[in-house]
Amino acid sequence: MNKKKVVIFGLGSLYKKFEKDIEKKYDIVGRADNNSAKSLEYSNFIEVNNIVNLDFDFILIVSSFYHEIKSQLMYTLSIEENRILQYKFDERRLSIREIRENIGTYEKMNKRDDFKIDKKNLYIFTNDISESAGYIDGHYFYQDIWAAQKILKNNPLEHYDVGSRIDGLISHLLVFRNKVNLIDIRPLNYNIDGIQFICADATNMNGIADDSIESLSSLHVIEHFGLGRYGDEIDPDACFKAIKAFQRVVKSKGKLYISVPIGKENKVCFNAHRIFNPLTFISEFTCMELLEFSYISEGKIKKVLKDEISNEINNISDYSCGLFEFIKI
Template identity: 30%
Template sequence: MDKITFDAHLQELQKQEKQTQKRFKLDLEDQVAILGEDGPMMGFDRQYIYHTAWAARCLSRIKPAFHVDFSSILYFTAIISAFFPVKYYDFRKSLLSLDAVTTGSVDLVSADKIKTGSLSSISCMHVVEHIGLGRYGDPIDYDGDLKAIRELQRIVAPGGDFLFVAPVGANGLIQFNANRIYNYYEIRRELTKGFHLIEEALIPGGWEHGLVYQPSESLIDSQFHACGCFWLKKYTSSTEEMK
């Protein structure tokens, strides 16, 4: 919709208002012009729709008695809390107020207040790529993302589940101060230190694919800014890790 169409629609609505019972205040000062949403296809944020759908499906199989989410989009915590209690942590304070949700603050670069091996089900999605870039008031730390990954791995209980999502592509780069994009194979290698990879999925750029499970190397290598989803399970013993 362009401005000409917007004005024509407004005039038509004003005309119809005079022909029926007036139920609303309709003045020019209250206009909020939303343009460009009248096309034949509904747009949406592919990465955020698909990665939360993927994580919810993983949790439907995990069936945790209690889940802890670290700084993922709040919509995710709000929805999954309808099915089991959730603790939500972020670097900043959250005012989310819902039954079955508790909130807290944590710096994932050094999450000392959370005991080693204490959490059996956690998620951290579209988070670590921001850590150390200062976007959210955190200190500049080039390796802040790797420190956060190590902390997340530390706090997962033996046999526990870890859902991780981040931007991925064929090459690694920093788009300062928005985010990092990880080389797919390198981030997978980091995540699987001490963990089994239960499931991996890719949300490619573009609209020709949806959520792709077990993506091929050719698809991965063709990506500039895609989204990688990894479900990991921590080894139960050092013997298992050595196998």
Template identity: 40%
Template sequence: MKLKAFLLVLFGAYPRRTSTLRYLPLYLQQKAAFVAAGGEIAHEHAIFEDYADQAGTARGHYFHQDLLVAGFVHTAKPLRHIDVGSRIDGFVAHVAAFRPIEVIDIRPLSMTKHQNICYVQGNLMDLDPGLHEVCDSLSCLHAIEHFGLGRYGDPVDPLGHRRGFDNLVRMLKGGGHLYVSFPIGRSAVHFNAHRVFDPTEVLGWAGDRLELLRFDYVDDAGDLHLDQSLATPPRLDYGCGIYSFRKRPAAANA
């Protein structure tokens, strides 16, 4: 087979792999060794980027927030934990590995055979009165920035994030824990994708109803910074703030 035709076979469906052509000699050497050892090849897939790739991705917003907050829930051992809108194949799966978790999302979810995941479809901007003060632990990770922008079929509302946050507080019993995360940096609306908030903005939403227990964040490079002070908030373009609050008992009816 001529070289051009050979390369079309290898890279036709994977044009980005041409940048890893330096691994072609190694690929051919391994292929020849496999055949010489009696191996039979039915199809060839030149996945050259895996020669130098890492074992996986251990950075970024979702990796850090999902693992960190799941650890908080495990340590706290709440009686009832409810999640609103977080990633099912990330945070929710982490928590469901060791305890039941109830999930509320405006989007539908296909049935799962995992008994630790209980799903209910709902719009947090319009809270059912039956959900007032129902849990002692609550999470909403990388979701509230979307509320009211229409991206996920939700009603358009410029104050959707505030309505959602107030309803999170209403769901929580006095003394309960709220874990919330969202993009932080220079405050802006990216319609209809998401919002970015100033790192200290959420303190105004919380008012005297919530006590901030700790603040963690993921920086622009995807690295985690643990238990930081908001007295000197980080300067970021698009980071992720992870906030752990406790609802003050006096705010039980807020």
């Protein structure tokens, strides 16, 4: 039986753990990783952008960052979703025998009549035994903590946010702030204590006065503006209009915390998002000074000194997450 031809994406500890099993099952025509240093370990290593030149049946992602890598492949290389698979290792599951034994043990030990097992209330799970303690979305998990820590340290009288995740940055802020002003063009269908919701178009920030905001954040948001993905009107300059609007409303000495996808080259992956060269992005903030540039790499936040950004760009993979802290001049 002919083995399927696959490109392996992800050469970290998870791949090393299952490498032999994977090699038995598949014909590996190339190995790729966002960490180009892995090229020293594998003779058939291939740069991510060159995957499309290979003859393969599908790409097998062997990484806990499956969702981020999948997005990278689909939106930067235009690879069809049905040709991207996640490696599924043999999961440990509870057997029927084990479940019956657990029921028997529980019934013998239980002394509470109101917590007796009733067959009509059985609700059996078999695969949680092999699950990890939690799932981390590589970009959002780290960027939300990054911004929340900075806002906590700066402790502004009021904070405004444009479009960041409610179950991420906003929920973090509500732990130590009584109120967060949230701006989004989409309606908010919840009434949440502590959130002052403002339904507005962030590309112009109409209705918000010049030099009025002390602290503003917008994480993984403006790269989508003007692409129609969320029902907004098509506008190639929408994200750049938003950058100008942010600078207009932030007051002198006010802070802006913003994140976007970054890579070596500027590109639009229509209709999902844009990817920015960090220097291009920074240059758009003509009324602000960069205080910090960092980016998320391999589950860590890497801080880059200003005079080292140009050289560091060569080490940044497509669809990394850039973290920028600015202050209004």
